[in-house]
């Protein structure tokens with residue numbers, strides 16, 4: 001396994017399952033090692049929002065020999081330890097429950113523990129929060145995380161690119177996530193803002 005470029009992907013139970021799906025597809029397309037952990041609520045959301053079932057997606061991703069997935073309650077999984085090398089972690093989409101737990105240092109499931117490990121090991125941690133509107137508790141928790149170096153990466157569509165679909169928006173977010181994780185130096189040229197364009 002390519003240990004240096006392992007990315008841990010936490011999928012929590014917020015809306016936006018397509019964001020997780022596209023993120024994992026993109027990591028695999030880039031031939032990176034991918035360790036996934038999904039919460040119970042995330043499966044409910046996935047079922048509501050996606051045509052491909054989570055099981056089918058796992059089957060497809062498992063064809064990549066650097067893909068692994070762990071149960072949410074498995075604290076014996078290697079990603080629960082700082083001695084297991086990883087470039088960093090992204091939680092996509094990230095529920096306000098998970099934001100709150102990580103902000104409070106509550107490591108009561110494998111997503112939260114792996115995030116806590118990233119923080120203590122000073123590794124990249126990227127959070128794609130999903131809630132609207134945000135209340136003051138959400139904002140305080142996100143602010144606490146930003147202050148300790150977590151990248152808060154909202155999933156807003158990049159309006160300046162003139163994209164037309166949620167799928168395209170998820171693709172741009174995945175590329176932005178690679179930059180935030182320190183895997184890519186910059187966005188692909190077609191996703192960069194190049195100034196005003198003529199209609």
Ligand SMILES: Cc1cc2nc3c(=O)[nH]c(=O)nc-3n(C[C@H](O)[C@H](O)[C@H](O)COP(=O)(O)O)c2cc1C
Nearest residue numbers: 012013014015039041044045095096097098130131
């Ligand atoms: C269909 C569905 C959509 C949800 N969307 C959100 C959301 O966008 N943001 C959020 O914070 N919670 C959302 N929730 C609630 C979370 O799933 C719930 O708070 C859960 O406890 C989060 O746990 P987890 O972070 O461990 O996955 C949603 C739940 C369901 C069933």
